[in-house]
Amino acid sequence: MMTHTTWTSRPRRIIGIMTGTSLDGIDVALCTIGVENGRHSVVLDAFATFPYSDACLELVQTVLTEPIRAAEVCDLEIALAADMAAAVERLLQEHNVDRADVDLVSVHGQTMWHAPQPHAIGARTMGSTWQATNISALATLLNRTVIGDLRTADVVVGGQGAPLVPMFDLHTLVHPNRTRVALNIGGMANCTILPPTASVDTLVAFDTGPGNVLINAAIRKTYGKAFDTNGDVARAGNVIASMFDELTSHPFYAMEPPKSTGREMFDDAYAAVMVKRYGHPSLPMEDLVRTMTECTAWSIADHIQRYAPKADDVIVSGGGAHNAFLMELLRDRLPTVNVLRSDDVGIPSDAKEAMCFAYLGWRSLAGLPGNIPSVTGASKAVVLGTVSAS
Ligand SMILES: Nc1ncnc2c1ncn2[C@@H]1O[C@H](COP(=O)(O)OP(=O)(O)O)[C@@H](O)[C@H]1O
Numbered sequence: 001m002m003t004h005t006t007w008t009s010r011p012r013r014i015i016g017i018m019t020g021t022s023l024d025g026i027d028v029a030l031c032t033i034g035v036e037n038g039r040h041s042v043v044l045d046a047f048a049t050f051p052y053s054d055a056c057l058e059l060v061q062t063v064l065t066e067p068i069r070a071a072e073v074c075d076l077e078i079a080l081a082a083d084m085a086a087a088v089e090r091l092l093q094e095h096n097v098d099r100a101d102v103d104l105v106s107v108h109g110q111t112m113w114h115a116p117q118p119h120a121i122g123a124r125t126m127g128s129t130w131q132a133t134n135i136s137a138l139a140t141l142l143n144r145t146v147i148g149d150l151r152t153a154d155v156v157v158g159g160q161g162a163p164l165v166p167m168f169d170l171h172t173l174v175h176p177n178r179t180r181v182a183l184n185i186g187g188m189a190n191c192t193i194l195p196p197t198a199s200v201d202t203l204v205a206f207d208t209g210p211g212n213v214l215i216n217a218a219i220r221k222t223y224g225k226a227f228d229t230n231g232d233v234a235r236a237g238n239v240i241a242s243m244f245d246e247l248t249s250h251p252f253y254a255m256e257p258p259k260s261t262g263r264e265m266f267d268d269a270y271a272a273v274m275v276k277r278y279g280h281p282s283l284p285m286e287d288l289v290r291t292m293t294e295c296t297a298w299s300i301a302d303h304i305q306r307y308a309p310k311a312d313d314v315i316v317s318g319g320g321a322h323n324a325f326l327m328e329l330l331r332d333r334l335p336t337v338n339v340l341r342s343d344d345v346g347i348p349s350d351a352k353e354a355m356c357f358a359y360l361g362w363r364s365l366a367g368l369p370g371n372i373p374s375v376t377g378a379s380k381a382v383v384l385g386t387v388s389a390s
């Protein structure tokens with residue numbers, strides 16, 4: 001086994017694989033990660049998003065929504081590993097990268113369940129979380145060392161298992177004299193507050209609530225589209241005040257950090273209930289999409305005002321950065337803040353989370369903890385993940 005010092009003795013080529021709750025595709029980022037002048041450096045060499053196979057998506061949907069048998073769970077793990085291996089192969093081919101040059105593949109996995117709050121598991125009270133994919137299969141199919149299951153270690157020491165992006169934000173986005181907020185708008189939305197003095201001991205970061213998930217669910221129900229391209233449908237609608245009030249009174253928003261959320265709280269079924277309750281044949285359908293978009297914008301802006309009143313910049317990544325109308329709503333609600341895309345500070349917004357998981361994998365092989373206890377609520381910092389050596 002390689003020592004931690006050998007691992008950090010030269011830059012490593014690491015592939016990060018991210019598959020978020022939106023199920024929109026498999027993000028693959030090839031990065032070069034190393035230590036430069038005592039600082040960690042993460043450089044993106046190549047990035048692409050590849051589709052899931054139909055069979056795999058169907059299994060994910062089945063396991064997420066239906067009463068299931070072990071057979072489906074078993075197949076799901078392999079289907080995901082096979083799709084992810086194919087995605088990595090394609091990226092390497094498209095960029096003429098020799099697989100032997102890849103030191104590590106670090107995979108987030110598909111979140112199927114996230115229940116970090118201690119609950120009764122038989123006689124014990126513990127949290128649990130499940131990021132599906134078979135790590136051993138992926139390592140064998142790619143003939144590379146793979147690390148995955150990066151959230152469980154934090155959960156078993158009492159953490160939320162999320163967000164994990166803050167460790168990456170801390171090492172890549174702190175500015176010497178501006179207070180920044182790193183905001184990722186994926187299926188859910190999370191932010192990291194980064195004053196110039198940000199440190200691992202005092203960092204504040206948390207999920208703000210739904211990102212695109214409710215918007216996607218509303219537009220799927222009304223227009224049958226996967227998402228509201230550029231926010232054009234929402235832009236044409238008006239806010240339904242009573243629906244906005246009910247959405248924004250969800251108890252998650254008022255909770256104090258550390259906090260994290262997922263489909264267990266905000267899912268298609270929740271969105272469907274809202275759409276049914278407030279949708280009416282006499283009402284333009286775009287009003288429903290507008291109100292969902294407004295809820296996302298409100299929840300993000302409200303958290304930033306509460307926890308980063310001195311913010312200078314909000315640096316947005318994730319698919320939500322493409323929703324021009326959502327970005328406009330954020331600028332309206334945060335008039336004194338410079339709201340920009342992470343692309344403007346050198347981190348491609350679609351690649352950020354995959355880069356982050358490449359970095360977390362690199363940290364584990366360097367023997368460095370990946371969680372931040374002040375952020376996740378864990379009782380201690382721990383080295384994350386499960387490794388399958390090739
Ligand atoms: N051009 C666009 N206009 C509006 N929304 C977009 C656009 N492109 C992507 N999105 C939104 O971003 C989501 C994907 O975001 P992503 O960061 O990949 O989330 P996740 O991490 O959950 O996979 C899509 O489901 C969609 O809602």
Ligand SMILES: [Mg+2]
Binds near residue numbers: 019020022023025027
């Ligand atoms: Mg995605």
